[in-house]
Amino acid sequence: MVVRTSGVSPAALSPPGRRRLGWWTRAAVRAGLATAGLSRGLRFGAGSIIGGRVTLALDRQALRRLATGRRVVLVSGTNGKTTTSHLVAAAVRTAGPVAHNAGGSNMADGAVAALAEAPDAEYAVLEVDELHVAAVAQAVDPAVVVLLNLTRDQLDRATEVGAIASALGRALAQHPGTVVVANADDPMVVSAATAAPGATRTVWVAAGASWLGDATTCPRCGCTLTFTAFHWECECGLARPTPDWWIDGSKACSADAVLPLDIQLPGQVNVSNATMALAAAQAVGVPVDRAASALREVDVVAGRYAVVHRGSQDLRLLLAKNPAGWAGMSSMLSEPRPLLIIINAREADGRDTSWLWDVNFEQFTCRQVVASGERAADLGVRLSYAGLEHQTVPDPLAALATLPPGQVDVVANYTAFHQFRRRLGREQKVAR
Amino acid sequence: MSPDSTVAIGLLLPDVLGTYSDTGNATILAQRLRWRGIPAEIVTITARDTPPTSCAVYLLGGGEDTAQLFAADWLRRHPELRLAMEASAVTLAVCAGLQVLGQSMTDTRGKHYPGLELLDITTAPGRQRSVGEVISTCAIPGVGSLTGFENHRGITTLGPGTTALGRVVTGTGNGTTEPGTRQRGEGVLTERVIGTYLHGPVLARNPALADHILQKITGQSLAPLELPDQAALRATYL
Ligand SMILES: [Zn+2]
Numbered sequence: 001m002v003v004r005t006s007g008v009s010p011a012a013l014s015p016p017g018r019r020r021l022g023w024w025t026r027a028a029v030r031a032g033l034a035t036a037g038l039s040r041g042l043r044f045g046a047g048s049i050i051g052g053r054v055t056l057a058l059d060r061q062a063l064r065r066l067a068t069g070r071r072v073v074l075v076s077g078t079n080g081k082t083t084t085s086h087l088v089a090a091a092v093r094t095a096g097p098v099a100h101n102a103g104g105s106n107m108a109d110g111a112v113a114a115l116a117e118a119p120d121a122e123y124a125v126l127e128v129d130e131l132h133v134a135a136v137a138q139a140v141d142p143a144v145v146v147l148l149n150l151t152r153d154q155l156d157r158a159t160e161v162g163a164i165a166s167a168l169g170r171a172l173a174q175h176p177g178t179v180v181v182a183n184a185d186d187p188m189v190v191s192a193a194t195a196a197p198g199a200t201r202t203v204w205v206a207a208g209a210s211w212l213g214d215a216t217t218c219p220r221c222g223c224t225l226t227f228t229a230f231h232w233e234c235e236c237g238l239a240r241p242t243p244d245w246w247i248d249g250s251k252a253c254s255a256d257a258v259l260p261l262d263i264q265l266p267g268q269v270n271v272s273n274a275t276m277a278l279a280a281a282q283a284v285g286v287p288v289d290r291a292a293s294a295l296r297e298v299d300v301v302a303g304r305y306a307v308v309h310r311g312s313q314d315l316r317l318l319l320a321k322n323p324a325g326w327a328g329m330s331s332m333l334s335e336p337r338p339l340l341i342i343i344n345a346r347e348a349d350g351r352d353t354s355w356l357w358d359v360n361f362e363q364f365t366c367r368q369v370v371a372s373g374e375r376a377a378d379l380g381v382r383l384s385y386a387g388l389e390h391q392t393v394p395d396p397l398a399a400l401a402t403l404p405p406g407q408v409d410v411v412a413n414y415t416a417f418h419q420f421r422r423r424l425g426r427e428q429k430v431a432r
Numbered sequence: 433m434s435p436d437s438t439v440a441i442g443l444l445l446p447d448v449l450g451t452y453s454d455t456g457n458a459t460i461l462a463q464r465l466r467w468r469g470i471p472a473e474i475v476t477i478t479a480r481d482t483p484p485t486s487c488a489v490y491l492l493g494g495g496e497d498t499a500q501l502f503a504a505d506w507l508r509r510h511p512e513l514r515l516a517m518e519a520s521a522v523t524l525a526v527c528a529g530l531q532v533l534g535q536s537m538t539d540t541r542g543k544h545y546p547g548l549e550l551l552d553i554t555t556a557p558g559r560q561r562s563v564g565e566v567i568s569t570c571a572i573p574g575v576g577s578l579t580g581f582e583n584h585r586g587i588t589t590l591g592p593g594t595t596a597l598g599r600v601v602t603g604t605g606n607g608t609t610e611p612g613t614r615q616r617g618e619g620v621l622t623e624r625v626i627g628t629y630l631h632g633p634v635l636a637r638n639p640a641l642a643d644h645i646l647q648k649i650t651g652q653s654l655a656p657l658e659l660p661d662q663a664a665l666r667a668t669y670l
Contacts, residue, residue, distance in 0.1 A: 152451060160451070160496040160497070161451075161496065162496050162497070162498060163496075216447035216448070216450075216478075217447065217448050217479075217498070217499050217502060219498075221498070222498030222499055222501060222502040223502065224447060224448065224478070224479040224480065224502075323453075351564070351565075351581070352581040352583065352631060352632075353581075353632075354452055354453040354454075354456070354581060354631045354632055354633055355453055356453070357453040357455065357456030357459070357633055357636070358450075358453045358455070358456075371661070375668070376661070376664075377661045377662075377664035377665040377667075377668055378636075378665055378668070380660060380661030380664070380665070381636055381659060381661045381662055381665050382456075382636070384659050384660060384661065385456075385459050385460055385463050385636070386459075387463075392660065392661050392664070
């Protein structure tokens with residue numbers, strides 16, 4: 001397979017160096033792994049975060065040392081990080097063992113834990129929080145950085161989207177050898193990826209943007225952007241780059257390849273994620289047809305898209321944590337099945353529930369809806385104004401009891417999703 | 433009100449100042465009118481449009497720093513809109529939307545930018561961002577406690593004779609005391625403008641403030657509305 005895209009040569013061509021961990025790093029990793037095992041044993045969750053933290057506390061250079069000699073792909077963006085990193089990992093695994101923070105712990109500690117748990121993996125695929133890309137990239141010197149999209153999420157983290165984009169741009173400029181796989185349809189991403197022109201090599205993917213609520217003004221100059229069907233531009237010169245990869249229905253296309261994706265994951269947003277994954281896999285030297293077959297095998301991603309049988313109901317579990325996430329999911333929610341929505345507002349969710357007002361709940365008329373979670377009342381008020389008759393039952397399992405047998409769509413935001421899965425898991429253990 | 437008695441709700445610059453979901457305030461005003469049998473329409477006014485001057489109410493929301501300066505510039509280029517805000521309509525302005533209506537804004541480098549000069553306030557950046565829940569006691573009789581979520585770095589100083597929308601109970605609000613008092617203020621209240629730092633959106637959390645605006649623009653006293661979950665929502669935050 002010849003790579004045509006703007007003279008990008010696969011980063012795989014450079015041979016991996018040998019990683020020699022000093023005795024102190026080895027001890028720090030052992031301490032971290034032991035803590036992670038202990039934490040898992042005591043059911044404190046997956047344990048990886050705490051284990052990674054212990055390792056980092058003992059050796060602040062642990063991330064750099066653990067990453068040395070590996071070909072690392074970082075996956076970042078507001079929405080789709082977890083899913084896309086699973087897709088990239090599946091594709092890269094066809095070339096060799098992969099270290100991957102599959103559980104979604106996406107800061108430095110999660111990266112350390114993933115690398116420590118797979119010491120011999122030649123590749124690493126790391127989902128990284130948008131605010132932590134600079135620090136992680138500095139440590140791991142990535143072969144590839146994937147930038148999916150940048151929209152608002154957890155505004156209470158006190159950083160505006162435009163500021164995140166410029167910080168990412170500065171971070172990428174520090175890594176001239178890195179290939180950036182970037183979404184050409186997201187003005188924030190383009191602004192970040194072109195902040196240091198010539199410094200990085202970019203593969204542009206026309207991955208689409210399901211929600212442009214934060215992107216109608218130019219991230220560079222503040223003017224309003226002009227959008228047409230396949231293009232956007234600003235007076236200041238920022239414009240949609242010519243894509244190297246684009247999507248035609250369910251096919252991923254480049255100048256050299258037309259690949260039917262036929263992925264199991266639902267929705268157009270996952271066709272986009274898969275195309276980004278394909279471009280990323282190619283950038284580390286995986287042949288695209290082999291990568292595409294691997295993508296087809298992925299069906300459940302950290303519990304998302306799973307169908308869970310419970311009593312007389314089949315629950316389809318979806319995670320959406322901001323307006324863009326909901327917009328990307330609307331094609332998966334077109335069937336008028338009963339819908340359980342669970343909303344929390346803990347730190348990991350963002351404390352401010354205002355974002356519910358930018359979700360198009362109006363589309364869910366003509367179906368049974370239950371508002372649930374720790375912020376069920378916020379959601380309930382929003383649904384009333386959207387003209388939806390609904391019930392409000394804060395406890396999610398009690399809420400399920402108000403819905404009929406058969407298929408039920410369950411959409412939850414971050415901590416609500418994980419709480420709900422844990423409760424389902426406990427129930428099923430008891431039943432056994 | 434327009435001749436066919438449909439109340440026009442002007443949503444100003446949702447494409448520029450739409451970052452904090454304050455556009456929900458438009459939905460809330462429209463629905464609360466419709467539920468009482470009064471026809472209402474939301475008129476979306478983007479940066480490309482020439483703003484109509486006949487709306488009964490204009491809404492401005494929060495946005496990021498570059499967007500805010502663009503919005504201030506846009507507003508200054510439409511003096512006819514300013515005239516409507518001053519003379520005929522009621523305006524609800526939130527966060528960046530509040531700041532742009534003032535005399536001036538200062539950025540973190542100390543550079544000054546002119547506002548629309550509709551309100552006698554000035555805004556300069558504080559040492560750190562104020563992020564979190566706010567409770568205030570509203571100066572409008574009968575409205576009671578206001579709840580909302582603030583997320584800004586602005587310190588807003590009110591000119592003499594300008595009244596705050598409320599007195600801060602918890603949170604930061606304007607970050608200054610009301611002129612001539614020791615009370616920490618939140619927002620601004622004039623005859624025709626309600627300005628606030630509260631998101632949520634503010635009218636979702638404070639239906640009494642929504643109805644105050646609606647009674648002002650319709651000239652009618654409106655029947656109370658019982659919305660399911662509304663009491664539980666207020667109990668969450670108050
Ligand atoms: Zn521009």
